[in-house]
Amino acid sequence: MYTEKVMDHFTNPRNVGEITEPSGVGEVGNPTCGDIMKIFLKVEDNIIKDIKFKTFGCGAAIATSSMVTEMAKGKTLDEALQISNKAVAEMLDGLPPQKMHCSNLAADALKKAIEDYQSKQTV
């Protein structure tokens, strides 16, 4: 049911863990199924220098978390904000229809983490 890419990111997720003094943190819960995802960012000069995640969720949730961190790493904040749920799913060669909602989690958590960082900058 899952593509090889999904299974690869599920079995060898990239960037799992936490950042001790993060520049920003985003946590989202999935109202559809109860999954939870948390993203930690290290931002320097407007660029995502490091990114880590923790996810309580299904195979698709873990794989999309892993993929979104790979996609965001090294990007500017503006570039990272452009990453859509759909783009994450596409990078994984697609998700089963009933699992599309899982990819929402990843891009939303990233967005929240960036917003968290930005809100800290303005004060």
Next chain:
Amino acid sequence: MRRVYFDHSATTPVHPAVAEEMYRYVNKTFGNPSSVHFFGREARKAVEEAREKVARAIGARPEEVIFTSGGTESDLMAIKGVAYANRSKGNHIITSAIEHHAVLENCHALEKEGFTVTVLPVDADGMVSPDSVAAAINDKTILITIMHANNEVGTVQPIQEIGRLAREKGILFHTDAVQSFGKIPVNVDELMVDFISISGHKIYAPKGIGALYIRKGVRWLPISLGGGQERKRRPGTENVPGIAALGKAAEIALDNMADEAARLTLLRDRIIKEVMENYSNIRLNGHPTRRLPNHINFSFEFIEGEALLLSLDLQGVAASSGSACTSGSLEPSHVLLAMGLPPEIAHGSLRITLGKDNTEEDVSYFLEVLPAIIERLRAMSPLYHKVSDDCETCAKTWCR
């Protein structure tokens, strides 16, 4: 890679002796049981012998057993057949919150036709209380349908007590014995039931064959109409190979039941003991003792069930889960929720159901691969570390 099949509540492999029996009726003895000639007579003989075997396994008379396409059809026929036949007497049906969808959906469909349905709650172990059944009975009650053993958590219901109540009040009583039949004794008189649903593919017969026991003399109407097969109670040319297979499987199950139950109970209890001892934040779902001999259901907190199943599958172990992510509907199992489990805990459920080919080595292998999987998924979980961090101030209570 080693493959371990721990999902016998989902389905079972066909027993070689059953396959052989079946093959005979697919291949050589192909006649239509309604035909007068030799070919027909041979097929008829197979059907009636199988009926005797199934009847013997539940302590019934052969004419009280009819063959169906499986558990789902048996449930439908029992529930709607009683409802339609007894409309003039009343319109109230009693069932429980942990029934299989085949029962619940048919009850809900009847609600749209003017029947009223009481769905009884269960306790934390998944047990229906006979007192709650007694309290729900009114003078319009025509049917009680409560399953014998639950497919998700393995809890065995107090069917005899409920049967006694039903009989005292003159109410028809159906039990879905799809999961219990062949594993623990199912006897129509001891359990005091009027209808029993049975399915072949849970007892090493193929999919798409089942049986329904209908107590002689009860008020019941057939649902499908057509030819005279099964004495008009379930028309349609008989699935002779399937029926022969079900008969054989029932015979084998009956012959081996005590020994197999004892053997599986040892394997089951070894898994339960080792897992419960070696992990924190884990619970056994279902009744601690009144459960099927082959049935285990754990909740691993902070872990989602589908991720757990995928990880086990990568190690060759096949199991299942009541997690929302595996359900297709994205709702956690209605059984676990009815038992009062918070959705997060239902999320981490793992069902292990043992069967005839499982060995001590299979259990050892499972126990060997499990720790690394649990550790990896917990390390990935944002909920896990929280326990040590800010438990004092947290509003969630389920992780304590």
